[in-house]
Amino acid sequence: MKVVAYDRYGSPVQLKLEEMETPAPKGDELLVRIHATSVNAADWHLLRADPFLVRLSEGFSKPKRRILGMDIAGEVVDAGPEATKFKIGDRVIADLFKYGYGGLAEYKCCSEEAFALAPSNMSYEEAACLPLAGNTALRAVRNKAAVKPGQRILIHGSGGGVGTYMVQVAKIFGAHVTALCGPGNVEQSRALGADEVVDYTQRDILDGTVQFDTIFAVNGSRKLSEYSHAMTDQGLYLMVGGSNSQIFQALLYGAFYSRRGGKKFTHLAASTTVEDLETLVKLAEEGKLKTVLDKQFTLSETAEAIRYLETGHAKGKVVVLPQA
Ligand SMILES: NC(=O)c1ccc[n+]([C@@H]2O[C@H](COP(=O)([O-])OP(=O)(O)OC[C@H]3O[C@@H](n4cnc5c(N)ncnc54)[C@H](OP(=O)(O)O)[C@@H]3O)[C@@H](O)[C@H]2O)c1
Structure with a gap:
């Protein structure tokens, strides 16, 4: 072979x-x-x-x-x-x-x-x-963040492998989804069902004017303090991926930031089970995940x-x- x-x-x-x-x-x-x-x-x-x-x-x-x-x-x-x-x-x-x-x-x-x-x-x-990227999205939304209907969430990096599945999975769980991506992926995120799509070259969504219940840093590129600014008092920041410095910042300082108030900063380490694969397959066959x-x-x-x-x-x- x-x-x-x-x-x-x-x-x-x-x-x-x-x-x-x-x-x-x-x-x-x-x-x-x-x-x-x-x-x-x-x-x-x-x-x-x-x-x-x-x-x-x-x-x-x-x-x-x-x-x-x-x-x-x-x-x-x-x-x-x-x-x-x-x-x-x-x-x-x-x-x-x-x-x-x-x-x-x-x-x-x-x-x-x-x-x-x-x-x-x-x-x-x-x-x-589907397997790795779809499961990462599923684990982040369902297991780690336990997203509830009506919650406002931000997906930073909605245009890549994980992000495109995450927009869809978050909608399945009833969230109000704000997708953050570059200009080349705006239409795609909208078509996948995001309630709002923000082009990061046009607007700084972390300026504090909108507060999110959960922020998923799929391709995170900002400081934890900047994300914190855009989170509700009990908000969750979940680092999924990004630059090495982004990842180490979340691992090293996440717990420290979390102790300072109700906000929680943590990271995802996803691993796939056959049950997860079967859940993704079912969602795909029901026409909910593409x-x-x-x-x-x-x-x-x-x-x-x-x-x-x-x-x-x-x-x-x-x-x-x-x-x-
Ligand atoms: N924690 C875990 O268990 C786990 C599991 C799987 C993957 N990951 C990690 O998750 C990350 C994403 O994986 P992936 O498969 O989605 O990667 P990918 O397909 O390579 O993602 C590329 C996407 O990143 C977006 N992007 C780049 N810079 C950005 C920025 N500054 N702001 C917003 N979006 C930006 C790009 O969209 P634009 O062109 O729109 O900017 C592009 O669509 C990787 O770091 C990967 O290692 C973690």
Whole structure:
């Protein structure tokens, strides 16, 4: 099978197309022919070992896992003797974060516990985007913020992979959604159902004139004190992603800020379960959740896909097609 692998941390130039033996499924494993894989910020963070602490889990001098790619959608083509949940030909999705990654390849072989049936109304391209980004949005809105109907929320960074799902998930939970994005994503956020869309080049939404019950910093770029200014007295700030300094600020000072009053500052560390995947699939099949597809690349163009994602201005999700 063809895979895109890397042996040294660094820029996308490290990603090389190579041939590898296609694994045979053992025990409860499935062999899945990958029709689409979506790339995530996690892929370039691991590729670059950025932040440096990545090396503690991924290998200090070189990466232990050579094939990146967290999200896949594909077709079951073989199964181990103890695999019982799926049949050959089933369309499935998975978040491979807990299964050694490996989505940037023509096939993935791992435990059937990783998989859920793909939404029947989504293409492989659309379905491959759901697991990691969709689950991050779901975990943030439902679990961590426990958003209630009528609450005013701000999504800072509504235009990328996580943001496009989060606008929709927050509407499902009944929130009044203000989406904050650049000029290229205003129409998209509106079309996804945001009640108000603010272009950050036109207006400073954190000027204190509007108070939010929850602020989701999906691509946070402002200081905690600036977010605090735009929160209700019992408001919640949830750091999902952003620059390294943004992330460390939330981790280091979040608790300190939280003690100063009713406001709470915390962060999200999302991990996907099959139950989460099934919830996302159900929402998609009910027509409540859709994928916003941006660019698509072939496996040999993976470096280009990662470079594009790294510009930080994707319009929805970026997909790689291993079978193309
Ligand atoms: N905590 C967790 O468990 C978890 C899980 C998954 C992902 N993450 C993190 O979440 C973050 C977002 O992931 P993603 O998949 O959505 O990334 P992405 O698809 O690369 O997001 C890019 C988006 O960021 C927006 N953006 C860039 N600068 C901005 C700014 N100053 N203000 C507002 N928006 C800005 C861009 O929109 P515009 O062009 O409109 O600016 C673009 O649409 C990443 O940092 C990722 O590492 C965290």
